Amino acid sequence: MKKPMPEKKVMIIGASGHGKVIADIIHQSGDQVMGFLDDDPTKKEIHQIPVLGKIKDIQKYKDDFYFIIGIGDNQIRKKIAENNPALNYYTAIHPTAVIGEGVHIGNGTAVMAGVVINVDTDIGEHCIINTSAVVEHDVTIQSLTHISPNTTICGSVKIGKSCHVGAGSTVINNIYIYDDVILGAGSTTINNLIQPGIYIGIPSRRIK
Structure with a gap:
């Protein structure tokens, strides 16, 4: 026992x-x-x-x-x-979250209720994977990025540091998103985003 x-x-x-x-x-x-x-x-x-x-x-x-x-x-x-890099950081994972095999979740990250993170995904430190978000297989999300509620990140997506993916957004498979990108709520990303900035719409486009 x-x-x-x-x-x-x-x-x-x-x-x-x-x-x-x-x-x-x-x-x-x-x-x-x-x-x-x-x-x-x-x-x-x-x-x-x-x-x-x-x-x-x-x-x-x-x-x-x-x-x-x-x-x-x-x-x-x-x-x-x-x-404060030397603190003992706690990783918060809600008991209802579904975490697949081979998933790595960094220190200080929060995974909320109803989240699904599928196999072989790598999530960095101090991220937020918010309520009912779906993060599919083989995704990389770098540190300090916030994935908002009801977002869908499809397979093999790579998201950089300090990004914010708005509520209800979709990122299709095999997309690369650069550091410091903000995706507006309800957006759909179908192309690589290689510049920092704010992107909105379907498909998402950069605005000044």
């Missing part, structure tokens, strides 16, 4: 909507949220979980807890991660 794994104690950086969802995933995974860190002085607790300080207080807790950045904005998440 296997011994139960000891629960992990986690501090969430960011006490807004995304942070609340992360807290729920941690609880449903059998681990414990010890508190939030947030720079908004009006926030004292979230669902009876205390806000224990500001983001600069990370160093006070760094030896005691795992951390996850519960902030949806890619650039803010990037700044915090770059300023």
Whole structure:
């Protein structure tokens, strides 16, 4: 009989909507949220979980807890991660997510409820794979990218760093998407996107 794994104690950086969802995933995974860190002085607790300080207080807790950045904005998440590379980062995977064989998910990434990630996919650090997204086989998603709810990423797609794929978007198979690309909600991408920028529509096109 296997011994139960000891629960992990986690501090969430960011006490807004995304942070609340992360807290729920941690609880449903059998681990414990010890508190939030947030720079908004009006926030004292979230669902009876205390806000224990500001983001600069990370160093006070760094030896005691795992951390996850519960902030949806890619650039803010990037700044915090770059300023704190040595933390023990927690990877949050909702129990209802379907994770295929050979999938790698990087430290600090959050995988929400109802997500499907199929075989041999590689997801980087501090990514967000949001509610009911489908990420098909042999996909690469680099660090700090946000895949929004109800998005479909088809097989063998490669997505760069710090991208944001809007809600309900579709990326067809074998597409390459460069770093810092923003895909508008409901867009469909059928060609490689080799420049950073904002892309919208069906098929997606770059706008100034």
